[in-house]
Amino acid sequence: MLPPAEMVHWLFATGILLVGLCLLCEAIVGTEVWRQRPWRKYLWPGLAFALGVLLWPVMAFFTNSSIHMYAHGSWAEVLMLAGGAELGLVHGRLKSPLWRLTWPLAFAVTGIAFIVHEQNAWFFARSAFLHHLLGWTFLIAALIPLALVWRPRSLALQSMFALSLVTVSVMLFCDRDVAPVFGHLSPLAGVEHR
Amino acid sequence: MESSYVHRLPAAGVRRRSRRAQAVSLLGPLTAAAGVIWAIVQPYRVTLLHPFGQGFWWLFVEPPLLVVVAGIVFTYVVARPLLADLEAHDAASR
Numbered sequence: 001m002l003p004p005a006e007m008v009h010w011l012f013a014t015g016i017l018l019v020g021l022c023l024l025c026e027a028i029v030g031t032e033v034w035r036q037r038p039w040r041k042y043l044w045p046g047l048a049f050a051l052g053v054l055l056w057p058v059m060a061f062f063t064n065s066s067i068h069m070y071a072h073g074s075w076a077e078v079l080m081l082a083g084g085a086e087l088g089l090v091h092g093r094l095k096s097p098l099w100r101l102t103w104p105l106a107f108a109v110t111g112i113a114f115i116v117h118e119q120n121a122w123f124f125a126r127s128a129f130l131h132h133l134l135g136w137t138f139l140i141a142a143l144i145p146l147a148l149v150w151r152p153r154s155l156a157l158q159s160m161f162a163l164s165l166v167t168v169s170v171m172l173f174c175d176r177d178v179a180p181v182f183g184h185l186s187p188l189a190g191v192e193h194r
Numbered sequence: 195m196e197s198s199y200v201h202r203l204p205a206a207g208v209r210r211r212s213r214r215a216q217a218v219s220l221l222g223p224l225t226a227a228a229g230v231i232w233a234i235v236q237p238y239r240v241t242l243l244h245p246f247g248q249g250f251w252w253l254f255v256e257p258p259l260l261v262v263v264a265g266i267v268f269t270y271v272v273a274r275p276l277l278a279d280l281e282a283h284d285a286a287s288r
Contacts, residue, residue, distance in 0.1 A: 001250070001251075003251040007255040010260060013257075014260045014264050017225070018264055018267070021221055021268050022272060024221060025273065025276060028214050029218060029276060029280050033276070033280050036279045036283070040272070040275070
């Protein structure tokens with residue numbers, strides 16, 4: 001008994017919202033205060049890693065097409081890689097800040113996968129519109145973690161990184177399986193439900 | 195002249211820090227409030243209000259309530275301990 005796809009989007013939106021809020025807090029109070037309690041420094045990297053792990057069941061059970069499986073599988077891999085690298089960095093096992101390049105990689109792969117695995121046009125239905133929008137958002141937002149590799153203390157970049165995730169979360173909460181977008185709904189999309 | 199400078203600098207610092215504390219303390223409640231407003235604007239998204247005939251997933255996953263829960267969990271698990279640490283850090287640096 002699988003949940004409807006829109007509910008999976010909402011559950012991931014909740015996880016991403018929590019990661020975004022944690023990142024925003026870290027940007028506001030500074031890394032020194034954020035890491036005063038040992039468990040807190042592992043919080044958002046751990047959440048990101050867990051979201052990557054949870055994408056594997058999505059890949060296994062939501063097999064609408066091969067491209068869906070490749071997309072979900074690649075997200076799982078890059079999110080686990082980025083979350084794992086961040087865990088290694090905060091724990092001190094990894095030293096090189098270049099490991100943070102895994103974040104722009106994760107954003108870029110996610111963006112490409114979103115765009116490629118949505119095979120309908122922008123105004124086919126709301127889910128198609130949001131998949132295109134999420135894809136381009138991730139692709140453009142990949143520049144933020146890329147810049148953070150060289151400017152890790154920048155408050156503006158840290159805040160933008162956090163807010164980009166909160167924005168992604170809002171978009172995921174807006175997802176519906178069959179619903180119009182700006183009044184457009186293709187008759188091929190099926191019967192609209194709430 | 196010198197003593198007035200000594201008194202003003204920490205006061206400005208405290209104001210700046212308290213703004214940080216205010217921002218942290220507002221994040222969780224604002225998130226939860228967004229969920230409540232969403233539930234009021236789209237009550238049909240909260241299937242607990244009309245639970246009869248709904249399947250398990252429709253009763254378990256209700257997006258406005260997920261936002262409210264995220265805000266509450268964030269407030270109690272992250273924001274409150276963080277505020278205590280922030281105040282201790284500010285007191286130590288004063």
